[in-house]
Amino acid sequence: MRRMPIPQPPASLSSAAAQRERTRLATFYADPANESARYPGTFNAYRHEQVRQALKAAFGGRCAYCETFYDATQPTAVEHFRPKGEVTIAGQRTPPGYWWLASKWENLLPSCTDCNSPRKQDFPAGLPATAGKANAFPLPTEKRRAHHDGEEKNERPLLLHPYFDDPEEHLEFVWGTGTVDDGQIRPRQVHGRESVRGRTTIEVCALQRLGLVANRRRHLIKLIAFLEVVAQRKAEAAKAPGDPDARKAFEDAVVAVRETFTDDDEYVAMTHQVIKAYFARLFGG
Incomplete structure (x- = not known):
């Protein structure tokens, strides 16, 4: 992962259709009875082809997390940094998620299947394990979990974001050993301690998978x-x-x-x- 400037958003995210979707979401969750409910409708604004093309162009057909070219073998998967419909907390998929960010441009990133989807992966040490971001969005404490628009500013995400963080401060690569260790990624030492955000990003996005x-x-x-x-x-x-x-x-x-x-x-x-x-x-x- 590397630091990236925020690209220009596509016009489709400002369209009347996108605004109607946001209004429907806001209306549904304005009802206290729906506060912890799954949204019964569909999220469509982020699926617009303009969104896919804009992300593909900005990242050059590479995954925002692992930087691998995916464009030759798979379509652009539009990933939500903060999950839109539900969040996996303590192993449980918990609604409603960050519904107000479902079509927020800065919350959308291109991702390859292996970084974004839970799959069984082989790692340098240990048995195969299931890894992939999906609906994960870990925080140091659930007390700061945002439930309404704007509250996410008070969170302290454990995952790195290529627009708002400098991944080089948290991640480093193994090289020059002349062994199979070359190419591995590890958390950088920050003030004498391992970067927790680096470690979490590596684990959640499976950045140590053998392939x-x-x-x-x-x-x-x-x-x-x-x-x-x-x-x-x-x-x-x-x-x-x-x-x-x-x-x-x-x-x-x-x-x-x-x-x-x-x-x-x-x-x-x-x-x-x-x-x-x-x-x-x-x-x-």
Whole structure:
């Protein structure tokens, strides 16, 4: 996951149809008898094709949580960061959910099936387990759970949001070990303690599933190969400080990294972390 700017919302979310849906929801839940009820109607505004296309364009066909390209094998799944119809609390699906955010643009994210849907997954350690976000939205305490519009501002979500959080402060990747550990993700240490938000996001969205770790490892192998060329060209240039060809070969190697591993690629957060650390080691600072 990486930090993203909030893209422009599609016009469909401001349409008369979307507003009528919000009015119906507000009217239903204004009745005290329905306070804990499941909404009997359907949520349609967020399903509009403009919403799908806007999210697909903003994230480049990648999952907001794991950054994997899903577009070649599956349609864009519009995920609700705060679940719209019900919330899973202590293992129980509990209505009504964050119904007032059902078509709120900032609450909608593109997600792959594995991050968004509960599925049995294999993990680096332990037996297979069911994981996937679905209706999960964990908080440090249920006392702050929002039940009305605006109350969500008082919550302290344990899940990271790509628009409002800097995931790099909470997540880090394993690389450079030369083992199967490369490509794993783990919570970053924050003030000497493991980031709880990082750990929760990893667990809820299954960001340690073996298939995903293997994909990140393959990406790492290619990235490290490019970075090692930079290191080699730098060493050669240092041995021949007056050789313009050696200097140009070094500069070209740096450019090749930047042109090959762009922000349009998969796993940008990991790429940025690795390049930053590698270059700091290579150049100092």
